[in-house]
Amino acid sequence: MPTMLEVQNLVKEFKRRDGDIVKAVQGVSFDIHEGEIFSLLGPNGAGKTTTISMISGLISPTEGDASIGGHSITKEPLKAKALLGVIPQEIALYPTLTARQNLEFFGRMYDITGQELVKRVDEVLEFIDLVDRQNDRVETFSGGMKRRVNIGVGLLHRPQLVYMDEPTVGVDPQSRRRILDTVLRLRDEYQMAVLYTTHLMEESQELSDRVGIIDHGKLIAVGSVGELTQQVGEEDRLVLNVGEQIVGEELLGRLKSEINGISNVSYANLAVDGAAAQGEINILATRGRKALPDVITLLNDVWIDVSSIEVREPDLEAVFLNLTGHALRD
Numbered sequence: 001m002p003t004m005l006e007v008q009n010l011v012k013e014f015k016r017r018d019g020d021i022v023k024a025v026q027g028v029s030f031d032i033h034e035g036e037i038f039s040l041l042g043p044n045g046a047g048k049t050t051t052i053s054m055i056s057g058l059i060s061p062t063e064g065d066a067s068i069g070g071h072s073i074t075k076e077p078l079k080a081k082a083l084l085g086v087i088p089q090e091i092a093l094y095p096t097l098t099a100r101q102n103l104e105f106f107g108r109m110y111d112i113t114g115q116e117l118v119k120r121v122d123e124v125l126e127f128i129d130l131v132d133r134q135n136d137r138v139e140t141f142s143g144g145m146k147r148r149v150n151i152g153v154g155l156l157h158r159p160q161l162v163y164m165d166e167p168t169v170g171v172d173p174q175s176r177r178r179i180l181d182t183v184l185r186l187r188d189e190y191q192m193a194v195l196y197t198t199h200l201m202e203e204s205q206e207l208s209d210r211v212g213i214i215d216h217g218k219l220i221a222v223g224s225v226g227e228l229t230q231q232v233g234e235e236d237r238l239v240l241n242v243g244e245q246i247v248g249e250e251l252l253g254r255l256k257s258e259i260n261g262i263s264n265v266s267y268a269n270l271a272v273d274g275a276a277a278q279g280e281i282n283i284l285a286t287r288g289r290k291a292l293p294d295v296i297t298l299l300n301d302v303w304i305d306v307s308s309i310e311v312r313e314p315d316l317e318a319v320f321l322n323l324t325g326h327a328l329r330d
């Protein structure tokens, strides 16, 4: 597959007012092939938005470069950007114009005119499933519908690479589903490459042909979901539901020290608020199913009340825990 995006050693350092340097992105490299969905998966503050902002030319890299369809974003920014579709998180539409008028307006900004504009707007309206409502003012639309118009705007110039930066943050489940389906359709119906960022491993797992896991400004793993989960090998994740119970520092400490006594078990924790755990406690265990009886005995010994235990096959969350020692949601 030909390469659509090539990211080479991107570095971004921000200088704060007090003079301190923030190393937001520290040498990130990856490729995206034509017609491939690539997701950057990492917790808040990992450097996803900064990476994407450099690729789209919003901010300039401190070091490194990226090329879109062979055009360098630093040396040939116009050619590079012509191939890139931007779907911003915020809705940027004219409320008093109709969906169709908004699309026409933005189309003209891309220098698309006449019959070509009519054709592309029709095509986009079809894609975002708003043909029926095209002549209604955007101000009468639901949040999800506005978002779809926004997506349409980003597709008018028929980009070959589309990026979406955490597009599902703060949307209702139904709109979220639609956004995920849109991403899949961009690939399957238009053969577009998609760069998608998220902190949600479920999204990454569902959408991605390949995933780049990013943490503290560094890409720590790249591969297909299958390749990455294979790295964790036979490690299963035991998810202990401790409900409302607050497992304090002392109990956690005992759990941590004693769990290593069970062979091939390592401890990792989700949803930790300060030194205490509430909700879920995660334990990675080689052949976790087999370690289950020992883990249950241990929980009894240390007086941790568990309402249910779930054994999960290796997933991207497990990969992340394994590589970083902390959870995506921490």
Ligand SMILES: Nc1ncnc2c1ncn2[C@@H]1O[C@H](COP(=O)(O)OP(=O)(O)O)[C@@H](O)[C@H]1O
Pocket: 014, 015, 016, 022, 023, 024, 042, 043, 044, 045, 046, 047, 048, 049, 050, 051
């Ligand atoms: N303009 C800026 N000035 C200073 N620090 C920044 C700026 N933008 C981002 N950062 C810092 O860079 C790091 C990465 O941020 P960001 O790329 O937004 O992460 P993500 O999108 O993965 O949540 C964070 O520590 C953030 O605080």
Ligand SMILES: [Mg+2]
Pocket: 048, 049, 050, 165, 166
């Ligand atoms: Mg971000």
